[in-house]
Amino acid sequence: MGSSDELIFRVDRADGAFAALASARAVVVERHFSPDQCARWVEGVYRARAVWTHDFGGEQFTLGRAFYTHFEEGRSRAYFAETAESDARVDAHAPGLQQAMRDLVARVVGESRAVQRRGWCGPGVHVFPPGGPVASRGGVHHFDTEGLAVHHVEKRRPAISLVAMLQTTETDGGLKVWDVRYDGRDHPKREELRARSATVTYGVGDVVLIDSYTLHQIQPFGGARERISATAHAAQIDMGLWECWF
């Protein structure tokens, strides 16, 4: 099995990080968010526990609604029916997080702004509980192509995912990336899993940027803490126009 840290670039500024994806499979923007900011958002996320969205029968949770979980559970209708409520919940409990993630997308791609995707939920928060399936076995191997329009995927138009780590796990829980690009299949072939790979390790406030067509997987983790991260998916719709969603 190949492994290479050259697949991961570490930078200390978000600006233009997108360009680095030409030669790396993941770019880590170190300490983009301050520990204080992350702690405030995490407090808000815990206070909002009663209104977390339960995904896959309570195996994982979100603040706000995430498209891929609804899509995979055949609940897309619920996702699209309650986008305003989803955004209101995120903003009430993690004030400023959605805008901060959109601002981050803009900086990463080098534009003055990135816009909310109309009719979709804005950036939100994933909560993976200790002892849950992701903690014990790791996440599913996947590409972040579910939310992209079919023609966007067909043309492999630019699309990215940004994950900001708000609360790290006690052990492990990094993001493994492979030197494997989406080829039209949702699940990787056995030999693709033997391609070069590397695992991104996160600190609080670090942001990981990946191309949405890159194979990736959350690694198993230990300890008693939830893994809490903010995510924005974004697609370049036109020259200079990037749209964001969760």
Ligand SMILES: O=C(O)CCC(=O)C(=O)O
């Ligand atoms: O939390 C992470 O490191 C990545 C999560 C992920 O793959 C996703 O939200 O699609």
Ligand SMILES: [Fe+2]
């Ligand atoms: Fe993903």
